[in-house]
Amino acid sequence: MIAEKIQETTRELPCAVAFLGNPGREFTASRHNFGFQLASVWQLTSQLVWQSKFKGLWAQATLEEGKVFLLQPQTFMNLAGESLRAAGEFFKLPADGWIVVHDDLELGFGEIRMQRGGGLGGHNGLRSVKQHLGTDQFYRLRLGIGRPTRGDVAAFVLGNFSREEVFEIPRVLARAGMLLESTLREGFPSQSASVRKPSS
DSSP: OOEEEOOOBOSOOOOEEEEOOOOSGGGTTBGGGHHHHHHHHOGGGTTOOOEEETTEEEEEEEETTEEEEEEEEOSOGGGHHHHHHHHHHHHTOOGGGEEEEEEETTSOTTOEEEEESOOOTTOHHHHHHHHHHTOSOSEEEEEEOOOOSSSOHHHHHHSBOOHHHHHHHHHHHHHHHHHHHHHHHHOOBSSOEEEEOOOO
16 A cells, blocks of 8 residues: 655645656666656646756646646756756746656655755755755655665766566556655645555
8 A cells, every 4th residue: 555644735835846857768767757757647748748948847737726837957967057047037936846856866766755855865866956946945855766785876877777677667656656646736735744564
């Protein structure tokens, strides 16, 4: 059974979602591209037309609750904030109205968490977003990839998921998409919301 904990939400709705990843076919299946992978399979994006602008690909989704701006930066990860800043300035988006979807070493594979602010955990994409938005008080949808038990961390995040993880990825992304959509429709959680992977 999926264990969920979603706190009482505020009335404030998110207005923008940025999915982080690296451009290029060689990175498509990498752990660092977990954000891009969610964008590619999420039901809400399936009928959208992505356009090239703001150093990225952008689209707009219309929900009953309002319009939501969606962005996939096409800079490399360590420059992702440039894309968010360009889009934010053009559309006059508040920095704290963003949800940034990214891979996270500090969570085990399959764990998902929505939170505001917090440490950057050495994530170059988050560091760039903080630099260009001028704050760390944006929301984050953290997609756990776990930490390597040995070897180089950079090689781990740029490497592909294991065979066992690939089998689980559709379920992980489905749960992540549900949490993301509920946040877009119901508002930001007043506290962190988490979805843990099902127990075996």
